[in-house]
Amino acid sequence: MTGLGxxxxxxxxxxxxxxxxxxxxxxxxxxxxxxxxxxxxxxWRDAPYGIPGNDDLGEMSSWYVxxxxxxxxxxxxxxxxxxxxxxxxxxxxxxxxxxxxAIEAPRAAAxxxxxxxxxxxGHPATRAWLPESFVAHGGRLELDLASTPDLRWGSAAAxxxxxxxxxxxxxxxxxxR
Numbered sequence: 054m055t056g057l058g059x060x061x062x063x064x065x066x067x068x069x070x071x072x073x074x075x076x077x078x079x080x081x082x083x084x085x086x087x088x089x090x091x092x093x094x095x096x097w098r099d100a101p102y103g104i105p106g107n108d109d110l111g112e113m114s115s116w117y118v119x120x121x122x123x124x125x126x127x128x129x130x131x132x133x134x135x136x137x138x139x140x141x142x143x144x145x146x147x148x149x150x151x152x153x154x155a156i157e158a159p160r161a162a163a164x165x166x167x168x169x170x171x172x173x174x175g176h177p178a179t180r181a182w183l184p185e186s187f188v189a190h191g192g193r194l195e196l197d198l199a200s201t202p203d204l205r206w207g208s209a210a211a212x213x214x215x216x217x218x219x220x221x222x223x224x225x226x227x228x229x230r
Contacts, residue, residue: 064092066106070116074127074135078213082181083167083202086138089120090166093140122146122156123196124183128217132185135214136207138166138198152191160198168206170197181207182214 062072073092076084096105097117106113119125123139126132140163144156171178172195173187183194 065096067112071127074125077135077181080208080213082207083204086166086168089137093120094163132188133214134183134188136181138168154191155193158196158198165198165200167199167202168196169199169203179207180212
């Protein structure tokens, strides 16, 4: 979790906070759900100095808020959202001039980090991410959470979040495919 240095992720500070979300890209969303919840439960406290690491410009605080909502903007400059599991049974996101997002997870609890089912706008879904259209147009997520993982949910290659190739430096042609 923290203080390991070297090649280990240290989820108590900014350079590694996105690491727990990488499991989504390799077909193991239950590991993201488990690791994010473990970080939230172990590293954050409701007390003075309860924020781990250095909260430069609110980065650690925003990571906690996103993680508590069960989603994360893991691709800089993109609107897709990676999915984890919410800490609360009901979350309403109201945006000035924008559509609302509702998140319903009746069995949400600190010890129930695993997604067993997801409905997006009433339709069953197995993808471990939301497209930019969901962010743009709003919608409703309904999550069935549990204390034991569903190793199949979100594990298919088609369920992984998109990967984007890096842009070629200016004046350099893209590599041949």
